[in-house]
Amino acid sequence: MNLRICSKLMAGLMVAAFAASPALAQGTLRVAMTLADIPLIDGAPDQGTEGVRFAGFTIYDPLISYDLSRSDTSADLRPALATEWHVDPNDTTKWIVKLREGVKFHDGSDFNADAVIFNLERAFNKSYPAYDASFERQLKIYLASLKSWKKIDDYTVEFTTKAPDSLFPYQLPRFLIASPAQYAKLGNDWDKFRATPSGTGPWKVEELVPRQRLELLPNKEYWDKDRVPKLDRLVLLPIPEVSARTAALLSGRVDWAESPSPDTVEKLTSAGMKISTNAIPHVWPYTLSELDGSPFTDIRVRKAVNLAIDRDGLVKVLNGLAVPAKGMVSPQSPWFGKPTFDVKYDPDEARKLLKEAGYGPDKPLKVKAAISTSGSGQMYPLLMNEFIQENLREVGIEMELEVFEWEALRGRRRVGAQADENKGITILNNSYSTNDPYVAVLRYVTPEEIAPKGSNWGSIRDEEIERLALEIRNEFDPKKQDELVAKIHQRLVDRADMVWIVHDVGSRALSPKIKGHVHAQSWFVDFSPISIEP
Amino acid sequence: MLLYVVRRILYAVPIGIGVTFIVFSLVHIAPGDPISALLPNEATQEMVDEARREFGLDRPFLVQYAIWLGNAAVGNLGTSIGSGRPVATEVMSAVGNTFILATSAGLVACILGFLLGIVAGLWRDRPVDHIVNLITISGVSVPHYWLAIMLVIVFAVDLNWLPPLGIGPDRSGGWRPDWAHISHLILPTIATAAIPMAVIARTLRASVVDVLDQDFITTLRAKGLRRQSVLWHVIRNALPTALAVMGLQLGNMLGGSVLVETVFAWPGTGFLLASAIFQRDLPLLQGTMLVLSMFFVFLNLVVDLVQSATDPRIRRT
Secondary structure: OHHHHHHHHHHHHHHHHHHHOOOOOOOEEEEEEOOOOOOOOOOOOOOHHHHHHHHOOOOOOEOEEEOOOOOOOEOOEEEOOEEEEEEEOOEEEEEEEEEOOOOEOOOOOEOOHHHHHHHHHHHHOOOOOOOOHHHHHHHOOOOOOEEEEEEEEOOEEEEEEOOOOOOHHHHHHHOEOOOHHHHHHOOOOHHHHOOOOOOOOOEEEEEEEOOOEEEEEEOOOOOOHHHOOOOOEEEEEEOOOHHHHHHHHHOOOOOEEEOOOHHHHHHHHHOOOEEEOOOOOEEEEEEEOOOOOOHHHOHHHHHHHHHHOOHHHHHHHOOOOOEEOOOOOOOOOOOOOOOOOOOOOOHHHHHHHHHHOOOEOOEOEEEEEEEEOOOOOOOOHHHHHHHHHHHHHHHOEEEEEEEEOHHHHHHHHHHOOOOHHHOOOOEEOOOEEOOOHHHHOHHHOOHHHEOOOOOEOOOOOOHHHHHHHHHHHOOOOHHHHHHHHHHHHHHHHHOOOEEEEEEOOOOEEEOOOEEOOOOOEOOOOOOOOOEEOO | OHHHHHHHHHHHHHHHHHHHHHHHHHHHHOOOOOOHHHOOOOOOHHHHHHHHHHOOOOOOHHHHHHHHHHHHHOOOOOEOOOOOOEHHHHHHHHHHHHHHHHHHHHHHHHHHHHHHHHHHHHOOOOHHHHHHHHHHHHHHHOOHHHHHHHHHHHHHHHOOOOOOOOOOOOOOOOOOOOHHHHHHHHHHHHHHHHHHHHHHHHHHHHHHHHHHOOHHHHHHHHOOOOHHHHHHHHHHHHHHHHHHHHHHHHHHHHHHHHHHHHHOOOOOHHHHHHHHHHHOOHHHHHHHHHHHHHHHHHHHHHHHHHHHHHOHHHHHO
């Protein structure tokens, strides 16, 4: 009797639960982001590349964007709101950018040179009425060499850089264009704009519920007819907890979950989910201090650490969610070059090099590494560092791990190895984006980047690299530019200035209902070709 | 009684001010730069310093505290560094969601804890006591976080009976007391209520057992009082301890909600606090902590007053 009542109750509960799930319109894609809040949707998304992935290139367009339509090659620059750009042959600090005509913002107003100038003033002119500190904060570092700007005509803009900078076009993808007309319509108030924004992108904002969801609708009038979204709706949900994202996908609450953890891969695939990965521009290295007193002033020690790490073993531990690194970028990249030092697992050679450098069983090498517990791009830092710690122990290196919370580690990175608080720390485990030549290679090796000014944490100095770095800024032929980057990278690997460990693979778990997803070799995604099977 | 109430309220004032100071300084003691999270990953130390000046974080600690306290006193908790939205609005909308979860979990914890405690105490050392003991030991031993994940795996993923996360179905537009929303509330309620329920039950059992052993109960029984009347005396005497524990447990529930709300992506104060910590959103963190701790102070005040109403001995001490 009781059992019967029980089973009836259960059945009733199930029916009610199913009836409660609303019938979704066909073609709604629900994405579980790893973020704790919806990124800013005002054209200057915060929260790193994931913020740009979901709230940047969806709602807005930059002047120059990335080609995200292919998965077999690294995503290169391609025209977006700019149709063409070139350096002024008479003055190589000036870039002439031609703008696309006939583009409209979501509010119906026209995109033109005034809109570009408005957004530049918004970011960098503190006395401009529409100056927006939040925009400046997010943008400044990406437009580092920009000095001034000028409207030539309605569809031509001139940018002036502080010094000749052939890499300037690589800085433009983060500069997204917001609608001046919408800003004016909302009473010149950026806070209001942040709730009801307007861009030119393939998606329009329908609803934003802070910390709960962002709903986007396709922009059917999108200027690039090949990229008009196929979906009816795109819903973005902030779900920072990885097990909650996995549960949401498995129970059908979302169709797409970012960054599944390695231990859930088996469960997800056995439930029919697809784990999508590709080499993305990212490296998970050890940055070394080359200051006086650091053991890493000796190239033999630097090479020994590189040779002591079993990268394939590490990838196996991560259930395939990483690829071994042989440099800042993958060997297929045009920037890789032809280094003679092969970054691989060779513990015998590592022991030999250490012995030559004066270390051995009676005098082990002791080092201290600053690592984080988690963080954007940091992958699974505790697990991975403990694995490497074991690898190093086998060749006679005792690596002590000093664990920081992510923001605290970022602080330790910014102040540089020479700062008092970093005394005794000669290894920094901070992952990097390798999107373009500057962030992939240049910023870690030049003297003007020595912390706290920039990203050269360990004060790496090398005359040859410094000479090439100057040369590259004046080389405006893209092919020759790539060759120069490759030369620098080759030199960097041969000097073993860092310890290269793995590249992330931008993993995401997808429901089998998702069609048309292209996993570009990029941090970003084009949602336009994606559809959902009912 | 009135004098006691006034005295107790006056005590709450310095406690409240002390709490604001601790809230403010704790956030400053924590390692990591509050400004750093605001800036892109590639930002330099120079940019961090500039932003710190912009947000007034380069000023002396006590000056910052005074300004913040002055603003907080008039209800202005500042603006979230991350989202640019007013902290007060963010916290209030989160408080509403936490209130729903806390009420539901509080009711479950108090009612179940009360019943289990009384039953176990009255039938001490009988099978029913052992069963309750097993339930309550499991309850206090199981971490919120683990229980929450387990509930999701079993009831949302494997059985697919209940939704795994969120406050309601997609595009629900706010909480309503219908099944679609209540179904979202069940798992978080169980996860949040488990520990307080067990603690309340165990405390109440101990106090019931203690009261039952006292001479006056023997006297009551000897006088020939009916069982129900004796029971009433037992409960009345065991209640003050239980009430104090209930109050504290409701407070603890707010702490536990950080984990439970994160697992269930329940947009309440716990979730807000967790995201403020990850984003190092200083004003948001301080604002949320302030509201929560003030609520805790208020809760203790209420518990004290209710206790003194049920047990006159407290007023005299």
